[in-house]
Amino acid sequence: GGIITQTPKFLIGQEGQKLTLKCQQNFNHDTMYWYRQDSGKGLRLIYYSITENDLQKGDLSEGYDASREKKSSFSLTVTSAQKNEMAVFLCASSPDRGNQAPLFGEGTRLSVL
Amino acid sequence: GDSVTQTEGLVTLTEGLPVMLNCTYQTIYSNAFLFWYVHYLNESPWLLLRSSTDNKRTEHQGFHATLHKSSSSFHLQKSSAQLSDSALYYCALSERGSALGRLHFGAGTQLIVIP
Numbered sequence: 001g002g003i004i005t006q007t008p009k010f011l012i013g014q015e016g017q018k019l020t021l022k023c024q025q026n027f028n029h030d031t032m033y034w035y036r037q038d039s040g041k042g043l044r045l046i047y048y049s050i051t052e053n054d055l056q057k058g059d060l061s062e063g064y065d066a067s068r069e070k071k072s073s074f075s076l077t078v079t080s081a082q083k084n085e086m087a088v089f090l091c092a093s094s095p096d097r098g099n100q101a102p103l104f105g106e107g108t109r110l111s112v113l
Numbered sequence: 114g115d116s117v118t119q120t121e122g123l124v125t126l127t128e129g130l131p132v133m134l135n136c137t138y139q140t141i142y143s144n145a146f147l148f149w150y151v152h153y154l155n156e157s158p159w160l161l162l163r164s165s166t167d168n169k170r171t172e173h174q175g176f177h178a179t180l181h182k183s184s185s186s187f188h189l190q191k192s193s194a195q196l197s198d199s200a201l202y203y204c205a206l207s208e209r210g211s212a213l214g215r216l217h218f219g220a221g222t223q224l225i226v227i228p
Contacts, residue, residue: 042218
């Protein structure tokens with residue numbers, strides 16, 4: 001079976017710091033996503049990518065960059081961490097065809113001091 | 114634009130009572146897909162139910178939901194809550210029907226089942 005691996009699981013940063021989160025999937029899925037989870041706000045899409053080197057902005061892309069270096073990996077960069085920010089970032093992937101819903105990784109938990 | 118509304122942020126139930134988590138949506142697409150994801154603490158969210166067929170009941174692991182396009186609803190139900198059902202539940206809408214794309218999630222409902 002396949003797996004979506006997110007690294008690191010926990011990330012502690014300083015205000016203003018640039019922070020990078022990584023995601024790898026071995027399902028050979030075409031599309032990959034980054035979502036942010038905040039209590040009471042659901043999951044909000046930051047960026048997604050439908051193929052290698054493609055990037056599409058989601059609803060929450062300001063303050064983030066993303067990179068799809070190869071089909072299996074999708075990284076997210078917080079360009080300037082905000083003081084006291086706490087959130088969970090979830091990576092997901094899905095095939096481009098058929099009716100399979102996205103599968104999720106376990107998340108990266110970010111805390112900014 | 115597309116949106117999903119889950120009316121309850123927190124639902125606390127006694128074990129054995131029925132579960133009903135509400136979900137309504139707005140979309141311009143007639144063939145939209147609706148989903149319920151469940152997220153247990155420290156695990157990945159995973160798909161519980163999905164549907165794109167009007168008025169057809171879909172079931173999985175004791176939960177069921179029926180998509181009603183006339184009322185734009187996809188409520189999640191279970192006849193008898195178990196302690197292990199305690200989790201965060203998300204209703205979600207796909208903006209494309211033929212090949213699933215971005216999901217629009219509701220705010221989530223935290224279900225707590227007590228003895």
